[in-house]
Amino acid sequence: MSSISFKDFDNWLRRYGDAWEKGDPGSIKALFTSDAQYYETPFDAPMIGLDAIIKYWRDNAVLSQEDVSFCYNVLAVDRNVGLARWSAHFKRLPSGNRVKLDGIFKAEFSDDGKCGVFREWWHRIEEAPFD
Numbered sequence: 001m002s003s004i005s006f007k008d009f010d011n012w013l014r015r016y017g018d019a020w021e022k023g024d025p026g027s028i029k030a031l032f033t034s035d036a037q038y039y040e041t042p043f044d045a046p047m048i049g050l051d052a053i054i055k056y057w058r059d060n061a062v063l064s065q066e067d068v069s070f071c072y073n074v075l076a077v078d079r080n081v082g083l084a085r086w087s088a089h090f091k092r093l094p095s096g097n098r099v100k101l102d103g104i105f106k107a108e109f110s111d112d113g114k115c116g117v118f119r120e121w122w123h124r125i126e127e128a129p130f131d
Contacts, residue, residue, distance in 0.1 A: 004082060005077065008077075009074055013084055013086075017070035017071070020088070021070055025053075025057035025061070025062060028050075029050055029054075031114060032053055035048065036050065036116050039117075039119040063093070064093050065092060065099075066090065068089075069090070073085050080109045081107070083104065084104070084105045084107075085102075086103055089101070095129075096129040097128055098126070098127050099125070099126045100125045101122050101124050102122060102123055103122025103123065104121045
C-alpha cells in the first residue's frame, strides 16, 4: 500500500481504540509491523518491535487502567501518513485516580497497511477520586 485512505486510517484508529478499551494488547499485532517504532513521547527512545509494544501496553494499560474510553478525529491523511487528534479517560490502578488525556497521533503505514512508525504527543490531567 503506497498510500492509505481516510477510511483506512479511520478503521485503523477504531481498532486501536477497541484494543485499548478492551485491554487487549494482543489485538495490536494486527495493527503494527513486526519492527514498528512506537514513540510514546517525542523525547524518549522508541519502543521497537511488537514484543516491546505489547509489553508497554500490558504494563501501562492492561495492568494499570480500567474503564477506558477512547475517541478520535482524523485530521489529515497524506500518502502513507495519518494524523489524528485523540482523547481518552480512564481510572488508574491501584490509586483510583481519574486520568484524562488529549493528544495527537502521527502514524506512518507500510505497504501491508500496518503502522511502522507511531508517534504520540499528549497532555494529561490526573485527579484523585471523589470520596
